[in-house]
Amino acid sequence: MRRATIGALIAALCAAPAVAQNFRGTATSTGRYIQVRPIVPDSVPLREVERRPDGDFHNGIRVICTTGFNTCARYVAQAVEHAYVLTQDVSVTAWGLGLPGLSATLLVRGRADTGSDFVWPRSTDAFDAMLAYAELDRGPWRVRAGRQRSTSGLGFAGFDGASVLLDATSRLQLEAFGGRSLARGLTEPRNDALRGIESFVLDRLAWLMGGTLWFEAYAGATLTARYQREIWSDRSGLLSERASLDFRTPLPGPLSLSASADYDLAFGRVGKASVIVRAPLTRQRPVWLELAGRRYVPWFELWTIWGFFEPAAWHEAELRASWRPSPALFLSGYGGWRFYGDTQTEVILSELPNESQRAGVAATWEATERLSLNGDYAIEKGFGAFLSAGNVRATWHLLNALSLSLDATAFQQIEEFRVGDGTVFGGGGAAGWEFGRRSSLDFGFHVYRQSFDGRPGSPDWNQVRGWATLRIGFGREPASAGAIR
Amino acid sequence: MRARPLLLVLALTLSGLGGWALLAQRQDGFPHRDHERLFPLCAGCHVMDGARSAFYPQPQLCARCHDGQQEERVTWAPPAAQPTNLRFDHAAHQRATAREQPALDCTSCHAAPGAAGRMDVAAAEPASCLGCHAHQSRDHLADADCADCHTTLAQSSLTSQTVAALPRPADHEVAEFTARHGSETASCEFCHVREQCATCHVDAARLPAIQRIAAAPASLRAPPLQARYPVPASHDQPDFASRHGRVARSASCSTCHTRESCTTCHTGRVPEEVAALTAAAQSIAQGVAIERGMPITHAAPGFVADHGNAAATDPRNCTSCHTRPFCEECHDAPDRAVFHAPDFMLGHSTAAYTGRLECSNCHDPRVFCRDCHARTGQTSSGRLASFVFHDAEPLWLLRHGGAARRGLESCSSCHAQRDCLQCHSTLGAFKVSPHTRDFDARAAQRRNPIICKACHVGDPLGR
Numbered sequence: 001m002r003r004a005t006i007g008a009l010i011a012a013l014c015a016a017p018a019v020a021q022n023f024r025g026t027a028t029s030t031g032r033y034i035q036v037r038p039i040v041p042d043s044v045p046l047r048e049v050e051r052r053p054d055g056d057f058h059n060g061i062r063v064i065c066t067t068g069f070n071t072c073a074r075y076v077a078q079a080v081e082h083a084y085v086l087t088q089d090v091s092v093t094a095w096g097l098g099l100p101g102l103s104a105t106l107l108v109r110g111r112a113d114t115g116s117d118f119v120w121p122r123s124t125d126a127f128d129a130m131l132a133y134a135e136l137d138r139g140p141w142r143v144r145a146g147r148q149r150s151t152s153g154l155g156f157a158g159f160d161g162a163s164v165l166l167d168a169t170s171r172l173q174l175e176a177f178g179g180r181s182l183a184r185g186l187t188e189p190r191n192d193a194l195r196g197i198e199s200f201v202l203d204r205l206a207w208l209m210g211g212t213l214w215f216e217a218y219a220g221a222t223l224t225a226r227y228q229r230e231i232w233s234d235r236s237g238l239l240s241e242r243a244s245l246d247f248r249t250p251l252p253g254p255l256s257l258s259a260s261a262d263y264d265l266a267f268g269r270v271g272k273a274s275v276i277v278r279a280p281l282t283r284q285r286p287v288w289l290e291l292a293g294r295r296y297v298p299w300f301e302l303w304t305i306w307g308f309f310e311p312a313a314w315h316e317a318e319l320r321a322s323w324r325p326s327p328a329l330f331l332s333g334y335g336g337w338r339f340y341g342d343t344q345t346e347v348i349l350s351e352l353p354n355e356s357q358r359a360g361v362a363a364t365w366e367a368t369e370r371l372s373l374n375g376d377y378a379i380e381k382g383f384g385a386f387l388s389a390g391n392v393r394a395t396w397h398l399l400n401a402l403s404l405s406l407d408a409t410a411f412q413q414i415e416e417f418r419v420g421d422g423t424v425f426g427g428g429g430a431a432g433w434e435f436g437r438r439s440s441l442d443f444g445f446h447v448y449r450q451s452f453d454g455r456p457g458s459p460d461w462n463q464v465r466g467w468a469t470l471r472i473g474f475g476r477e478p479a480s481a482g483a484i485r
Numbered sequence: 486m487r488a489r490p491l492l493l494v495l496a497l498t499l500s501g502l503g504g505w506a507l508l509a510q511r512q513d514g515f516p517h518r519d520h521e522r523l524f525p526l527c528a529g530c531h532v533m534d535g536a537r538s539a540f541y542p543q544p545q546l547c548a549r550c551h552d553g554q555q556e557e558r559v560t561w562a563p564p565a566a567q568p569t570n571l572r573f574d575h576a577a578h579q580r581a582t583a584r585e586q587p588a589l590d591c592t593s594c595h596a597a598p599g600a601a602g603r604m605d606v607a608a609a610e611p612a613s614c615l616g617c618h619a620h621q622s623r624d625h626l627a628d629a630d631c632a633d634c635h636t637t638l639a640q641s642s643l644t645s646q647t648v649a650a651l652p653r654p655a656d657h658e659v660a661e662f663t664a665r666h667g668s669e670t671a672s673c674e675f676c677h678v679r680e681q682c683a684t685c686h687v688d689a690a691r692l693p694a695i696q697r698i699a700a701a702p703a704s705l706r707a708p709p710l711q712a713r714y715p716v717p718a719s720h721d722q723p724d725f726a727s728r729h730g731r732v733a734r735s736a737s738c739s740t741c742h743t744r745e746s747c748t749t750c751h752t753g754r755v756p757e758e759v760a761a762l763t764a765a766a767q768s769i770a771q772g773v774a775i776e777r778g779m780p781i782t783h784a785a786p787g788f789v790a791d792h793g794n795a796a797a798t799d800p801r802n803c804t805s806c807h808t809r810p811f812c813e814e815c816h817d818a819p820d821r822a823v824f825h826a827p828d829f830m831l832g833h834s835t836a837a838y839t840g841r842l843e844c845s846n847c848h849d850p851r852v853f854c855r856d857c858h859a860r861t862g863q864t865s866s867g868r869l870a871s872f873v874f875h876d877a878e879p880l881w882l883l884r885h886g887g888a889a890r891r892g893l894e895s896c897s898s899c900h901a902q903r904d905c906l907q908c909h910s911t912l913g914a915f916k917v918s919p920h921t922r923d924f925d926a927r928a929a930q931r932r933n934p935i936i937c938k939a940c941h942v943g944d945p946l947g948r
Contacts, residue, residue: 028814034830039862055876062876075862075874093808107813121856130813149813153797155846156816170757185849197851199903202935214799219730222798237933246797254722258794266932268925272843274794278785290787296840298894302933305902305940309909309919312890314839322786332786338839344921345886349879352887356839383891384838391826413832417875417888424831446827465827 024475025092026438033466034083036118037450043071055419062419080463081118087111091131092475101138107131128187140167149187150177152212152226153244153260158182159208160189173214181208181230181239184301194303201303205233220256221249230301239301241265254279264299267307271299290320312341314356314383328366335359340383356382370397386414401434409448421453428465438473515561521604523550527591534576537566570641570675572634631675638707639678639699649708651676663715667694674698677707683769684710688739691763714741714773726780739763743772750777751805777806816847838892845894854898864899874899902939910940 044058049065049072056065056072065072088110095103107130113123133146142165150157161179168174183193194201210228217223224246230239242265248258261273273295281287294316300307318336325331338356360378367373377390389411397403408427414420430444445466524530530542541563551559582589592600594614597607618633635641638648656662666673673682678701683689690696701707717737719725738746744762751759765772782788782795796803796812803812815824824847825833836842837854848854858864865874875881878888889896896905906912909919919940920926926946930937937945 036861038860064873064876118860121853151796151812183849185845185847186852198901224798237935246794248794248798260794260797268928276791280781286781286784288785290785292787298840302936305905305936306893306897308929309893310890310921310924311893320786334786340891343887343890345890348883380835382835382839384895385834387832387835389832409828411832413834415834415877417878419877424828426828448828448831450831
């Protein structure tokens with residue numbers, strides 16, 4: 001794919017007189033430094049263990065003792081490990097390739113792990129072609145060929161193939177697509193990407209095919225229907241078969257409604273769904289209100305067993321609001337109530353809580369033209385973990401193109417299924433410099449002190465994060481001056 | 486408030502009458518009374534049914550008597566034509582009034598006040614006209630039938646200066662006039678030429694009402710009006726930006742907006758309605774200038790979390806401002822500190838357990854999550870041992886089912902499938918079925934029979 005991608009781009013660039021050609025792109029280099037603390041199992045003599053009604057402890061740390069054994073087990077923290085990760089993204093769109101409406105788009109990513117003792121996930125995957133397609137946009141037709149990602153209510157679907165889009169009328173669009181399916185979240189053909197990670201994954205390619213219909217019933221009321229299906233290349237079975245509906249419409253007054261739902265035809269169950277009603281109440285000092293109802297159930301492809309374990313859905317009602325009482329002040333908040341469906345499992349000792357809640361507030365104050373302050377607080381009493389987190393940040397715009405920020409964070413996280421009350425205090429700074437029209441340099445660092453109550457400890461749980469991103473925009477703007485990026 | 490228009494009308498009328506009187510004084514230096522006996526008929530000198538040049542006698546006619554012998558020589562020339570937009574045709578008027586009794590003659594209008602004889606004449610005064618033609622309108626400049634007395638501006642001989650000095654009707658001062666003036670266009674052409682409409686109307690060339698108004702003749706350079714684009718009330722609605730497509734399909738936009746107004750924001754293939762608008766290059770009017778700005782929908786508190794619906798229902802809206810890599814920078818940037826805050830890793834359990842961020846949209850849990858968890862010692866393999874990671878739950882092994890069904894993505898971020906199949910398989914130790922009572926085994930087998938074999942020996946449905 002790498003050679004084909006680069007070759008196709010070079011061929012496209014050479015296909016027409018250079019004077020007619022143009023390109024536009026971005027090169028983004030990112031370096032990250034991450035400290036992590038691994039934990040490993042350890043044992044302690046049973047005689048040193050304190051037996052308490054709430055469990056067994058050794059020096060205040062939870063241990064697991066098994067009847068008949070004279071040792072108990074626990075986790076202990078290891079020394080800090082360091083990860084140095086470099087990522088290089090290059091995106092280019094070229095047009096003026098000798099045929100009106102013909103363009104080429106490329107987004108490639110290179111990764112390098114520079115001598116880390118902790119190897120960051122996927123950092124050893126040196127090269128990915130995320131997007132590499134040629135597009136011919138001619139009249140009502142748009143044809144794309146190559147590696148592309150289709151975005152819809154079903155999420156992202158990557159494939160190497162072709163898509164044909166027809167602008168049938170200004171209110172009706174149709175798209176059909178098909179090609180070699182790429183593994184979800186990996187942007188690589190399945191036989192390569194999934195090899196070795198599970199013991200019974202077929203070492204085969206898969207095909208993706210589907211279609212989308214966009215329809216505008218009346219101004220502002222649009223509906224999108226999508227169907228897509230993935231099959232193994234030998235047609236021995238399905239990987240997935242799903243459909244989605246997305247709809248939005250203005251309602252009387254300032255109200256508008258959006259609704260989405262997807263359906264897993266393979267398992268015969270509704271997946272994610274949401275209904276959101278929102279209203280901006282004023283224009284000059286906007287007050288927004290949003291009321292949302294959501295359903296979530298994870299979706300799994302048929303090559304895994306997880307979908308057959310039949311995940312339980314949650315449903316949530318959420319109210320969001322934001323208010324700008326003055327040009328310099330912006331306030332927002334939300335609150336949500338979540339209900340879990342029946343897991344159809346045996347209740348032993350006690351049931352899991354069936355409800356969870358979350359809420360948060362945030363404020364941004366432009367204290368002066370050069371200084372802004374942000375603060376937010378969120379609490380989530382969720383399934384699996386409780387989180388209470390607050391952040392504050394001050395940002396100085398020293399110059400129009402140069403900014404400095406300092407921030408501090410504190411949060412407490414309690415795991416529901418694991419002993420330990422983790423508390424984190426952290427702080428750091430960042431700087432940003434914008435130069436040229438589309439270029440910038442950002443870097444920052446953060447130090448976190450993490451402590452646990454009842455968990456395996458270490459004298460020093462400090463962890464440092466550092467990052468730097470250099471972004472260079474090159475080439476020229478297309479006719480549509482002012483595109484955000 | 487009533488006094489102002491009345492005063493204005495009065496002032497305008499007086500100024501008009503004054504102008505008429507001035508015109509009367511200036512137009513004719515001929516001593517009619519002295520020639521009363523010489524010319525028994527007005528028509529002897531004035532030819533009414535013809536061009537203006539024929540209306541006045543030629544100076545040579547004077548020289549027949551004023552030849553320096555019979556009478557002293559004189560210098561006389563017909564008065565120069567004055568700029569006017571008055572419509573009066575002597576012959577037509579004479580024909581139209583021929584049957585009236587008493588019959589009208591020249592002195593009916595031209596007799597000087599207190600005239601002493603037939604030739605004691607002067608220019609007609611407005612009162613002479615109004616004596617018969619009673620003005621029907623309350624406001625001379627607004628609601629009269631102008632054509633009775635006036636030519637259109639294009640037909641008039643008014644100059645740029647006189648056009649600029651034309652009085653402004655009172656109704657033009659009303660705040661809503663700009664919005665409403667299109668409803669009554671019958672009288673516009675008496676003060677305006679087509680080019681003036683095009684000062685504001687970007688679609689002037691397409692509007693029949695404007696095209697009916699005559700263009701300015703080459704001799705007249707009509708003073709340009711000041712383009713004014715009052716903001717309609719609809720534009721002040723909070724969500725106008727997101728709803729304007731509905732009204733954009735009506736013709737109302739094309740008055741103020743050129744095609745470029747739309748393409749400033751809407752890039753790519755534009756709707757028919759936009760393509761139908763006048764291009765800026767084809768318009769004399771500058772039209773309303775539009776600046777690309779963030780749509781108000783983006784200010785909604787949940788926009789970032791819920792923008793997927795907007796992206797799915799109308800991707801063209803997104804691509805108006807955003808190029809494709811913009812999406813990828815967040816949605817496929819697992820290696821970059823863009824989407825997640827720097828401290829996200831330390832506290833990501835909550836988001837992962839609840840599926841709030843749907844991690845698997847961007848990360849493969851088996852490759853990305855499990856890899857990291859394995860390196861940090863947070864995974865286990867093989868059958869669950871007595872030593873368990875989930876040490877806060879007594880009898881976790883017996884109780885994990887409910888938690889698993891709620892957080893299967895989380896399970897798969899630490900546990901491989903083969904680990905679960907140690908028990909949840911017909912080949913496993915306990916043969917615990919992972920299916921609920923609602924499980925449709927036949928449908929599942931029909932969809933993908935291969936995966937059944939991960940747990941079952943042979944055909945689990947016995948077929």
